[in-house]
Amino acid sequence: MKVLGLAGWSGSGKTTLMVRLIPALKARGLSVSTVKHAHHRFDVDTPGKDSYRHREAGATEVMVASGQRFALMHELRDAPEPPLADLLAKMSPVDLVLVEGFKREGHAKIEVHRADNGKPPLFTDDDAIIAVATDRDMETGTLPRLDLNDVEKIADFAASWAGGS
Numbered sequence: 001m002k003v004l005g006l007a008g009w010s011g012s013g014k015t016t017l018m019v020r021l022i023p024a025l026k027a028r029g030l031s032v033s034t035v036k037h038a039h040h041r042f043d044v045d046t047p048g049k050d051s052y053r054h055r056e057a058g059a060t061e062v063m064v065a066s067g068q069r070f071a072l073m074h075e076l077r078d079a080p081e082p083p084l085a086d087l088l089a090k091m092s093p094v095d096l097v098l099v100e101g102f103k104r105e106g107h108a109k110i111e112v113h114r115a116d117n118g119k120p121p122l123f124t125d126d127d128a129i130i131a132v133a134t135d136r137d138m139e140t141g142t143l144p145r146l147d148l149n150d151v152e153k154i155a156d157f158a159a160s161w162a163g164g165s
Contacts, residue, residue: 006110007129018034028159030094032098045062061075096162108161111133131146133148
């Protein structure tokens, strides 16, 4: 599977770009999955539900399944956070996995840079960044500069990079 990250500072528009990019890539014939890194404690379960009670009782993994979807929750307990490669190994094969976050990992990334954020660019310190999607005119060296508001052009770039149409 090809793995392409969207990396940037908080508030740069990574999630907004991600949800616009997914259908644009699917329209180009690519199957797409996503991985989102959370820097805080999160829960996909509801207190009081059976699956929540299973986890609270100490189960390492709990799977909830229906006719529409399934979700596997794995409790790390005191184990360290797994690296991105370990998480990707648990996913079903697709043409492209888009990763939001994990900006310090070594996979290929498009930097999402917004002028209003007032943060420095990441590409100057990260050789894994292959393009910069920004809303301003900025020097990106040899990296392609993509208009952050032109999702179709960003999708063209990502699809071409992934070997799709």
